[in-house]
Amino acid sequence: LPQAGPGVTPVRVMTVAGSDSGGGAGIQADMRTFAMLGLHACVAVTAVTVQNSTGVTGIQEIDPAVVAAQMHSVVPDIGVCAVKTGMLASDPIITAIAEAATQLGIGGDTGVPLVVDPVCASMHGDPLLASDALGALTERLMPLATVVTPNLDEVRLLTGIDVVDGASQRAAAAALRESGARWALVKGGHLRGSEHSPDILYDGREFLEFPGRRIDTPHDHGAGDTLAAAITGALGHGYRVPDAVAFAKRWVTRGLAAAYPLGAGHGPVNPLW
Numbered sequence: 001l002p003q004a005g006p007g008v009t010p011v012r013v014m015t016v017a018g019s020d021s022g023g024g025a026g027i028q029a030d031m032r033t034f035a036m037l038g039l040h041a042c043v044a045v046t047a048v049t050v051q052n053s054t055g056v057t058g059i060q061e062i063d064p065a066v067v068a069a070q071m072h073s074v075v076p077d078i079g080v081c082a083v084k085t086g087m088l089a090s091d092p093i094i095t096a097i098a099e100a101a102t103q104l105g106i107g108g109d110t111g112v113p114l115v116v117d118p119v120c121a122s123m124h125g126d127p128l129l130a131s132d133a134l135g136a137l138t139e140r141l142m143p144l145a146t147v148v149t150p151n152l153d154e155v156r157l158l159t160g161i162d163v164v165d166g167a168s169q170r171a172a173a174a175a176l177r178e179s180g181a182r183w184a185l186v187k188g189g190h191l192r193g194s195e196h197s198p199d200i201l202y203d204g205r206e207f208l209e210f211p212g213r214r215i216d217t218p219h220d221h222g223a224g225d226t227l228a229a230a231i232t233g234a235l236g237h238g239y240r241v242p243d244a245v246a247f248a249k250r251w252v253t254r255g256l257a258a259a260y261p262l263g264a265g266h267g268p269v270n271p272l273w
C-alpha cells in the first residue's frame, strides 16, 4: 500500500463514529488502522462514550446537525476516497448521516465506497445504538452501503436470523443484501464451538468464504472496528471488495495475535505491532 510522504497528499478516508475514552475501539481504533495504512483520516464524531477497559458508563450524543455538518465541511474541501460508519447512537443521527451521504456522493451505486459497520452494543453488552434506531439503519443507511459488516449478534437484530451454521450464515447474508447493501459480510467470529471462524461475503451472486484462524484472547476490544476500518482503508486505496475483505481479515488476525492487556478488563487489538 502506498504511504503518505512529505509534500504528497495521501488518500483520504472518513470515519463517522463514536469516541472511546479508553482508546481501544471506535474512532481511536479506526485512526490507528488508517494511519498504519498511510491514509489521512477525517472524522465525523457521532457520540462521546465514557468508557474504559471494563465497559461504557456514559454516552453523550452529538447533535445530528453537527454530525452532518462535519461531513459537509470535510468532503467538498478535503475529498474522501472511502467512508466508514461505526457507532451511530440514534435514529436522528443515522437519518442525518444518510441525507448527508446522499448529498455528498457517498455510497449507493455511484458514490465513494461506504462501509457500514452496524454497531449495536459493546462486547460488555452496553448498548451503543438506541433500540428504536434499527429501522433507520436498515431502511436509510444500508441501502447506501457498499459493504455491511455485522457480527452474529447484529445479524440477529437486523434480520431475525440466528446463525448457527454455514447455511444460516449464508441465509443471513442474503437477507442483509435484500436491505440494499451491495455486499454483505457476515462475520463468523462469534460462532460458538467452531475451531475456525469463517466470514461469508455475498454480493447476490456468489458466496465467498474467508476462513479465519481463531485467536483465543480476552483482549479483542475494537476488533470489529479494526476489521471495518481496514476494509475501508483498502477500498480507499482502490482494492475491490473481496480483496479488501481478505486484506482486512489478515490485518485483524495479526492485531488480535498482538493484543495487549489494559486496565482491569479487555485490552485492544493491536494492529500497530
Ligand code: PLP
Residues within 6 Å of the ligand: 017, 018, 019, 020, 025, 026, 027, 049, 051, 086, 087, 119, 121, 122, 123, 124, 128, 220, 221, 222, 223, 224, 225
Ligand atoms: N465503543 C465504541 C465507540 C465503538 O464504536 C465500539 C464498537 O464499534 C465499541 C465501543 C465496542 O467495541 P467492543 O465490542 O470491541 O468492545
